[in-house]
Amino acid sequence: MSNKPSIxxxxxxxxxxxxxxxxxxxxxIKQVFxxxxxxxxxxxxxxTTETLMGKYGEEGDRLIFKILPRGDKLKDGFKPxxxxxxxxxxxxxxxxxxxxNEITFPFKRYQIQPVWRADRPQKGRYREFYQCDADxxxxxxxxxxxxxxxxxDEVLSNLGLTDFSVKINNRKILSGIAEVCGExxxxxxxxxxxxxLDKIGKDGVIKELEERGISHKAIKKIDxxxxxxxxxxxxxxxxxxxxxxxxxxxxxxEELTYVIDQVEGMGLRKAKLELEVTLARGLNYYTxxxxxxxxxxxxxxxxxxxxxxxxxxxxxGLSGTSGVGISFGADRIYDVMSExxxxxxxxxxxxxxxxxxxxxxxxxxxxxxxxxxxxxxxSCEVYPSAAKMKKQMKYANDRSIPYVVMIGSxxxxxxxxxxxxxxxxxxxxxxxxxxxxxxxx
RNA sequence: GUGGUUGUAGCUCAGUUGGUUAGAGCGCCUGAUUGUGGUUCAGGAGGUCGUCGGUUCGAACCCGAUCUUCCACCCCA
Numbered sequence: 001m002s003n004k005p006s007i008x009x010x011x012x013x014x015x016x017x018x019x020x021x022x023x024x025x026x027x028x029i030k031q032v033f034x035x036x037x038x039x040x041x042x043x044x045x046x047x048t049t050e051t052l053m054g055k056y057g058e059e060g061d062r063l064i065f066k067i068l069p070r071g072d073k074l075k076d077g078f079k080p081x082x083x084x085x086x087x088x089x090x091x092x093x094x095x096x097x098x099x100x101n102e103i104t105f106p107f108k109r110y111q112i113q114p115v116w117r118a119d120r121p122q123k124g125r126y127r128e129f130y131q132c133d134a135d136x137x138x139x140x141x142x143x144x145x146x147x148x149x150x151x152x153d154e155v156l157s158n159l160g161l162t163d164f165s166v167k168i169n170n171r172k173i174l175s176g177i178a179e180v181c182g183e184x185x186x187x188x189x190x191x192x193x194x195x196x197l198d199k200i201g202k203d204g205v206i207k208e209l210e211e212r213g214i215s216h217k218a219i220k221k222i223d224x225x226x227x228x229x230x231x232x233x234x235x236x237x238x239x240x241x242x243x244x245x246x247x248x249x250x251x252x253x254e255e256l257t258y259v260i261d262q263v264e265g266m267g268l269r270k271a272k273l274e275l276e277v278t279l280a281r282g283l284n285y286y287t288x289x290x291x292x293x294x295x296x297x298x299x300x301x302x303x304x305x306x307x308x309x310x311x312x313x314x315x316x317g318l319s320g321t322s323g324v325g326i327s328f329g330a331d332r333i334y335d336v337m338s339e340x341x342x343x344x345x346x347x348x349x350x351x352x353x354x355x356x357x358x359x360x361x362x363x364x365x366x367x368x369x370x371x372x373x374x375x376x377x378x379s380c381e382v383y384p385s386a387a388k389m390k391k392q393m394k395y396a397n398d399r400s401i402p403y404v405v406m407i408g409s410x411x412x413x414x415x416x417x418x419x420x421x422x423x424x425x426x427x428x429x430x431x432x433x434x435x436x437x438x439x440x441x
Numbered sequence: 442g443u444g445g446u447u448g449u450a451g452c453u454c455a456g457u458u459g460g461u462u463a464g465a466g467c468g469c470c471u472g473a474u475u476g477u478g479g480u481u482c483a484g485g486a487g488g489u490c491g492u493c494g495g496u497u498c499g500a501a502c503c504c505g506a507u508c509u510u511c512c513a514c515c516c517c518a
Contacts, residue, residue: 059442117518
């Protein structure tokens with residue numbers, strides 16, 4: 001009856017060498033979040049279905065993992081009351097409403113936890129994956145949009161990415177476009193269609209707009225937006241003329257102009273900031289800025305996303321608290337970094353020294369020295385038995401431990417130790433204090 | 442959710458029209474080396490061919506179901 005064990009579709013085990021690299025990503029992100037004044041929180045893996053349902057568009061509900069009810073409730077029509085969280089933003093909105101009296105606004109929080117989607121897996125698309133979110137609620141200041149773009153730039157530059165684009169747009173501009181075309185009520189179908197410009201091209205988008213019942217007159221009006229070119233400033237100018245009759249559209253232009261001017265004024269390290277009118281994103285709670293980050297030259301979906309949402313907490317009974325936030329897709333960033341070979345060697349090392357075990361007396365001496373090394377902050381371990389030396393050396397080699405220390409009968413007698421550099425193969429004899437001095441130099 | 446694709450040793454993959462005992466490279470284990478890993482040499486172990494069922498004298502190969510992988514939609518990190 002011992003069937004081969006299996007793992008749930010779209011999920012993964014992480015081995016130590018993979019974890020070292022994943023932690024490198026998480027640590028880098030966390031460090032930047034902290035530097036910008038964000039505070040950590042966590043929320044439960046499960047939320048009530050009521051909290052989650054209806055927040056992610058029609059498609060979103062389908063992708064939420066529902067938890068089967070238990071006991072008698074199971075008979076009662078299979079109505080799930082609990083579900084695994086689909087992202088970190090909606091649970092955060094719920095969190096803010098419930099804890100509004102304990103937190104200080106503007107509240108800046110970061111959160112690094114897994115989320116689950118009942119999707120069909122593909123490369124770079126998992127059913128369990130981590131999001132690393134930073135959000136601010138309680139302020140509609142555009143200062144935060146500027147800072148969030150800087151955070152994208154700083155994190156990804158620190159991770160070693162050199163070629164990536166931060167795409168920015170504004171939902172108000174999309175509303176303005178729909179308004180100017182006389183199809184104000186069709187903003188969702190319009191944005192969903194033009195979002196695909198990259199993928200299906202201009203003709204494909206036009207076809208899709210037709211299928212979605214947009215008038216030919218409106219399509220003709222939208223047409224020039226498909227071939228928007230030039231610098232961000234050029235695009236802003238063209239859009240401003242295009243949206244001249246739309247109050248909301250002009251408001252979007254004004255916001256976007258501020259953010260772009262500020263960011264460009266201060267400069268970015270590696271990121272390219274690109275205004276992209278066709279950037280829409282599926283989440284329909286966005287109301288202002290919309291962000292997406294793409295790694296150029298790697299064929300994978302977006303690696304980060306984000307935007308401003310004015311009404312999200314209102315859904316849970318707290319109005320007047322605008323929020324804006326971003327999310328790093330750690331799993332996709334991992335895939336990109338693997339493909340580009342960007343993980344540093346140093347992300348792999350753990351134990352620095354292995355004590356070779358030659359017998360009981362030698363082991364006792366090694367344990368004393370190991371404690372000594374650990375007290376000075378050097379990570380080390382003692383091989384647990386007097387196995388063949390070849391086996392012990394191989395263990396050090398396989399674990400990429402850079403030094404081994406040998407204490408045999410001679411060293412025991414003389415109060416010395418022999419240490420070997422595993423990379424160069426050189427070895428020397430010293431006493432414990434000299435060894436510590438060597439490692440700390 | 443729709444359509445397609447993949448599965449053979451720990452890993453990457455061969456495997457002829459269905460025909461004895463299913464192979465290679467790498468990795469692993471043992472020895473050459475009783476105080477020296479990574480290199481070299483010699484030897485060895487390891488497979489219910491994803492799973493279940495069917496066709497056949499006979500199935501890794503043909504058929505069906507199922508799971509998994511990847512891809513295109515949908516959507517998204």
